[in-house]
Structures are given as structure tokens and as C-alpha cells.
Amino acid sequence: ETGVTQTPRHLVMGMTNKKSLKCEQHLGHNAMYWYKQSAKKPLELMFVYNFKEQTENNSVPSRFSPECPNSSHLFLHLHTLQPEDSALYLCASSQDNSNQPQHFGDGTRLSIL
């Protein structure tokens, strides 16, 4: 139990579907992150939120839309995805957006048909 919970664990969707990934942290942290982990590639940072404000968008396509309603919850809204978007999406949190270690959830395995 890492204190960071992601749902669903697995998601299969067509390219025209709309779905959302959810992340919740119970650690009292103020910074939250979305990462993409693809086979044979380094972990890619997608978005950073610090105190509910987005502080980093790492040139992510607009078909990925993050939402952070409060410091404990983070969503990733998905629409019109492409097959190359199939990957493991990891959420993480840290005390703040500094040198503190990040705590990861178990990820959502996303498959685009």
C-alpha cells in the first residue's frame, strides 16, 4: 500500500471513446504528477500539479486533459486516443514540487483498439 490509489487498473477503449483515469492520494501531499510508461522507453513526465495549479505540461497532446479538483485527487481525461497511446499511466504525489521523493500508484494499463 503506497498511499496512492489509481483506478481503473486496466482499461481497454476504442479510439473514439471518452474515458477518465482517477488518482487519489492519502498522504497529505500537495504535488501530483502523471507519467506515461511505454515499453522500451524511459518514463515520461506528462503533467505536474502543485497546490491544485498546473505547473508543468510536457508538450502533451490535447487529447489528454488533466484535472486536479483538490490536492488529493487527480484525473486524466482521455478522448480520441491513438494506438501509440497504449501504455501504463502512473500517478505520483510528493510533499511539494521540490526535491522530495515521489510516491507512485500501481498505474492504469491502457490499451487502445
Next chain:
Amino acid sequence: GNSVTQMEGPVTLSEEAFLTINCTYTATGYPSLFWYVQYPGEGLQLLLKATKADDKGSNKGFEATYRKETTSFHLEKGSVQVSDSAVYFCAHIGGSARQLTFGSGTQLTVLP
């Protein structure tokens, strides 16, 4: 730029063998250094960390020492177990590295 370079895998060892996974980083200033481990089907877990030069991080028999002069943070374990089979990631943040930067990961398989 800021980067982390770690030993290419996969690494296959017999149980009780000695493990070293090399990691070097590029960043100015004094970043914090981390090793994360990812077991099959799970997210990344923090294994150990070091925040200043000559610090030694340790956990579950694993160790790594922050070497500023060689910009390295090599992971070692004296006697690996089958349960150590996982992917290991070296990472840094701080100094000129504003966000957590990961190496490409090293797959370790320990055979009984």
C-alpha cells in the same frame, strides 16, 4: 542538459550473487538521488535515497553512495534473492534538474 544513465539490462544472476547496477547523472548543483524499484504489475516504489555528497542510502540490503566527484550513484547488494527480481530505476531531482528525471531502467532477474 540533465540526464540519468544507467546500466543496460537485462541482468541475470543466481541467488546469493553480488549485484551492482551502475548509474551516473548529469546536473549542475547538488541534486537529490534516488533508486526506485518496480515489481511486475506494480508502480514504482522508492527503494533508497541520498540528498548530499557522500551520503549512503540503504534499504532491504541495498546500498548506494552519492559520489559527487564521479557523479555516480551505483546500486549494490551483497546477496540477491529471487524476490529481488524487478526493474530498477535511478533518478535525480534538484540542482539544475527541475523535475524528477529517470534512467531507462534495468531489468534484474534472480534465478534460484
